[in-house]
Amino acid sequence: MPSAGPRSVVIELNAVLVALIDDQPQVLTLEDGALLPSGPFEGDHPTLQTGLRAWVERQTHHPLGYVEQLYTFADRYRTDAASGRRIVSISYLGLTRERSMKGEREPGWRSWYRYFPWEDWRDGRPAVVAKLILPKLGKWIDDARDAAARRARRQRVEQCFEQGAWNDELTLQRYELLYEAGAVPEAGRPRRPIADPVPGDAMRYDHRRILATGLARLRAKIKYRPVVFELMPPDFTLGQLQRAVEALAGRPLHKQNFRRLVDQQGLVEETGTVAAGTGGRPGKLYRFRREILLERALAGTKLPLARAE
Amino acid sequence: MPSAGPRSVVIELNAVLVALIDDQPQVLTLEDGALLPSGPFEGDHPTLQTGLRAWVERQTHHPLGYVEQLYTFADRYRTDAASGRRIVSISYLGLTRERSMKGEREPGWRSWYRYFPWEDWRDGRPAVVAKLILPKLGKWIDDARDAAARRARRQRVEQCFEQGAWNDELTLQRYELLYEAGAVPEAGRPRRPIADPVPGDAMRYDHRRILATGLARLRAKIKYRPVVFELMPPDFTLGQLQRAVEALAGRPLHKQNFRRLVDQQGLVEETGTVAAGTGGRPGKLYRFRREILLERALAGTKLPLARAE
DNA sequence: ACCTCTTATGCTCTATATGAGCATTAATGT
DNA sequence: ACATTAATGCTCATATAGAGCATAAGAGGT
Incomplete structure (x- = not known):
């Protein structure tokens, strides 16, 4: 299909592991919340799923209830710093049962709303939307080069954040919108640094984007398959x-x-x-x-x- | 994450390209229908999508209306015959507009119902279901080792093929069921050869499975997004x-x-x-x-x- | 010009699903 | 006992989905 010869590529696996602890959706992280669990592709398992499952169960000592492939990321900017080899990352969503040792917090588990504060509408629209996000996006709309682009941007912002018809499944679209508008930082992507990002923890590489993908997928999934019970x-x-x-x-x-x-x-x-x-x-x-x-x-x-x- | 060291891996791309010609959903194939278009991973495009798009448009001289990643296959049995290196294949679904040069059939385009005759219920239940598939699956049910397994198998068969509630989105599940029941051949997988497969063209490697994945995805997609218009x-x-x-x-x-x-x-x-x-x-x-x-x-x-x- | 066929269109009806809200009931813990 | 916090039981209005009846408008043949 493509013409270029094969080139050295690194494959890595990323996992978005979700558990519910005290009514909060938690995700397993490393490095003080900056990374998703990930590692090199393992050739020793018959399938990626079983490899991932074994690895997770070894780490968390808890069975993985449900595993599903999320997406394979392979954009050009994903290159290994040392070797310069391109990185292809295969990401998975995994659900695991909470353990809630009452107080003894498992290290590494974080509420995903730390990364996406604007996604939590359980107590009505989060203040950050009106106070910081919409103004910022308003400015981004105005910065469009012409009227048509301005209109397109406005429509996109409305779809993503409008009060009336909040669509919880658009997590990824919202993240991407904020990224394009320069409102969230993302290391490793060709972007100048952000002056005042919108609140919410960042992650290294594109892990926050992978997390957003997992969140969106899970939100969509619970509506037509009984996966909540795995949690x-x-x-x-x-x-x-x-x-x-x-x-x-x-x-x-x-x-x-x-x-x-x-x-x-x-x-x-x-x-x-x-x-x-x-x-x-x-x-x-x-x-x-x-x-x-x-x-x-x-x-x-x-x-x-x-x-x- | 997994412990084994990095190992040499080949990445390839597969495309399920769909067009509608004369009311038939057609898919682009190579090698007399035995292969999906595929090739090595190309490092020269910023993203896989753009690479794929460029390649397809070069080949078919028609714009690709819609592209979506399907799945990344990386099971152990997928190894390169020559080098023994493991193959990871990233597959895409692409929709392109029909051209219908009236008679002058584009080479390589085949109706996908040639591969899955049991999936076409436009004129009622295809005869092959009652005549060949159900008997075969009935035998498979009986071959289960115990009563519980038999019950599980029966339930699965009913879900997949039952007359009353035919679910068109279960294309992949049906294919996998037939595969497990030894009713369809699939080269490259650890299976003994099939004596009398169910009707329908086979493909090399696991390409027929990839095709089933694409079919299922597209059938699900048309129900909530206006992608038909791309065709x-x-x-x-x-x-x-x-x-x-x-x-x-x-x-x-x-x-x-x-x-x-x-x-x-x-x-x-x-x-x-x-x-x-x-x-x-x-x-x-x-x-x-x-x-x-x-x-x-x-x-x-x-x-x-x-x-x- | 007339008749038959094939599509295209307009409407109606019913069962079910979905979004909301009112009214009660049953333990807790002070 | 009493205020509190959940858990439950029902009712209503609206929207949507599955079906079917009836009519309209060209095409094509006689």
Whole structure:
């Protein structure tokens, strides 16, 4: 296909490992939060998935509930500093059950909202949006070269951040928008340094972008596949479950409707016991009905189908 | 992350290029249909996408409307015959506009239903399902080692092929099921040869699997993003559009509802002219409203949201 | 000119899903 | 007991999806 001869390339793996700890979506990091766990491609496993799974379980001593390939990044600016060889990075999303040793924080786990403060709308629109992000993007809009570009930029900003129709799945688009507007730094990319970045922790290389990819993927996924349960303890109340979904989606849900949904889908079954005192009426405990993973395949359709004959 | 040292790896690119020709979804192949277009990783383009795009446009002399990364395959059995080096293959899905030089068939374009005859339900359930596939899978179910395994297999077969609830997006799952059941051959994988495979052309290496991945992705995609238009000529009738979607989804659609959907979404606008005589009342011509690509971002949500405040 | 065929279009109806809100009930812990 | 905090049970309005009936408008043959 392309004509150039093969050239030396380094393959690395990156993992976005997610767990829920105290109603916060946490992601495993290294180097004081600056890196995602990553390492060279391992040739000894039959598949990348099993290699990744083995590695993670060795590190965290917890089984990986769910693994999914995210994306393969191979842009030119991704080159190894030492050898100058191009880096191709294959990234994965992994879900693991929380452990919550109550206080004994696992080192390395960070709330992903530290990296993306503007993504947490659980208590309404975060202040940072109106106070810092929108002004900055407003300026970026004005800086467009002509009226048409200005219009396009405005439309993009509105889509990404508008109050009325906040779309939680646009995490990556928002990050990319902020990046283009020069509002977040990203090492290793051909950009001048940023004077006053929008709040939120940065990461080295493009790891923050990979994280945004994982976040977006997970937010989309929970809406049509029961993956939340991979993050839950075996038994849980519907309240806990709701808070888990809210933590991931970054927005509040309607309690009654949430229950109705879970119920109708037959996702859970009662264990027969109730939760310990969490202050208030204790909820019934439920467990995930693993059978439904078999029963119902993927969902899906938005097409006006004709009769099945 | 993994411990083994870096090892020599070959990276290759694979492309699933789709076009619609005469109401058939066609895919570009090489070697008499046995291979997907592929080649070594090219280091000279800033991103993989641009590299791929340039290559395709050079080959087909047609612009690539839409490109999306599919998946990165890196299983152990994928090794280069000559060097023994492991092959990592990054695959892409690309959509290009049909050209339909009326008769002068472009070489290399094949209907994807040649590879997956059981996926075309436009005229009801294909005979091959009841006649060959289900019996074969029935035998596979019976061959399970114990009752539990038998039950699991049965459930899987039902999900994949059941008449009532045919899910067109499960293309890849179906292919994998047939593969596991020993009903389709796949070179390069650790499997004994198949005696009497189910009808459908095979491909070399795992290219047929990559194709199935592309098909599944595209079928899922058309339901929430207006990508069909990348396959259509500039002007088209709603009838043509419907046939295009049907070709991709592999199932018949309800005509009136299809129109209602297209209309409500504001996807198209009339050109003011009508189609030439195709036998029957000529339909109005429409064109895709490119603006909506900007207007509406991705769709999406299945969560019981609380008020937006 | 007339008749038959093939599409294109307009509308209606029903079941279900989704977003919201009101009203109760049941433990906790002080 | 009583205020508090959750958990539950229901009802309503609107939007959407799956189906089907009826009509309109050219094409093509007789």
